[in-house]
Amino acid sequence: MRRSGQSHHEPDEEEFDTMRFLPRRALWRLCACITPLLALTAAAFAGPAALAQDNAPQLEETSIVKTPEQRGREYMAKNAEREGVVTTESGLQYEVLKSGDGETPGRRDQVSVHYRGTFIDGRVFDSSIERRQPAQFRVNGVIPGWTEALLQMRVGDRWRLVIPPQLAYGEAGAADIIGPNETLVFEVELLAIL
Structure with missing residues (x-):
């Protein structure tokens, strides 16, 4: 809540998000890194039949490593x-x-x-x-x-x-x-x- 006479302050991207205790920019970076990893992990546990058709080529390239x-x-x-x-x-x-x-x-x-x-x-x-x-x-x-x-x-x-x-x-x-x-x-x- 804002007191009268104070200007509304928009948090910039470097300020902490009080709900997450991390800078917002760091959260975005973390999500960008974790999302593909989670998709690969889920695919590995679910098996090939569970792979979505549009994700299959990307996952195939990264999950099949030949010696x-x-x-x-x-x-x-x-x-x-x-x-x-x-x-x-x-x-x-x-x-x-x-x-x-x-x-x-x-x-x-x-x-x-x-x-x-x-x-x-x-x-x-x-x-x-x-x-x-x-x-x-x-x-x-x-x-x-x-x-x-x-x-x-x-x-x-x-x-x-x-x-x-x-x-x-x-x-x-x-x-x-x-x-x-x-x-x-x-x-x-x-x-x-x-």
């Missing part, structure tokens, strides 16, 4: 269906993009290659092609998936490799660039045996 291994297995299963893709006993997949007529290297041979390495979503993590500098290394000095492929390639071949984690960098990943258990895709061209 790198799961995403890799799905990618490799789809890739295996493509024409020209060969899956070896070890799980390596390769596709011959261009056939060469040169020699095949041995395990201890030094080779020169051009390559582009990507994640299964297409993001490039390394590329000798973009650096315009072929890589040189010993065939048995690289990840097992590369070694297996190089031992079957001829000089002049260009292959697309899909390498599962156990033939790549496994649980350790590599240099804060490649996470644990990532399936990797490489386009490799064998330029020369040195």
Whole structure:
């Protein structure tokens, strides 16, 4: 109640709401953060049948989290269906993009290659092609998936490799660039045996 002679004072947004003992701005922020969390929690307990149709896509994106291994297995299963893709006993997949007529290297041979390495979503993590500098290394000095492929390639071949984690960098990943258990895709061209 207002006494006469006093002006009516409208509380600004920083004043405390006496009913809640928090600044109104803080209450709005709190509600904005909690509302989506409550919706996700309710959906988790209610099960998929209880999800509202218009909320389903948003909840699906946030509630279904696949591991790198799961995403890799799905990618490799789809890739295996493509024409020209060969899956070896070890799980390596390769596709011959261009056939060469040169020699095949041995395990201890030094080779020169051009390559582009990507994640299964297409993001490039390394590329000798973009650096315009072929890589040189010993065939048995690289990840097992590369070694297996190089031992079957001829000089002049260009292959697309899909390498599962156990033939790549496994649980350790590599240099804060490649996470644990990532399936990797490489386009490799064998330029020369040195």
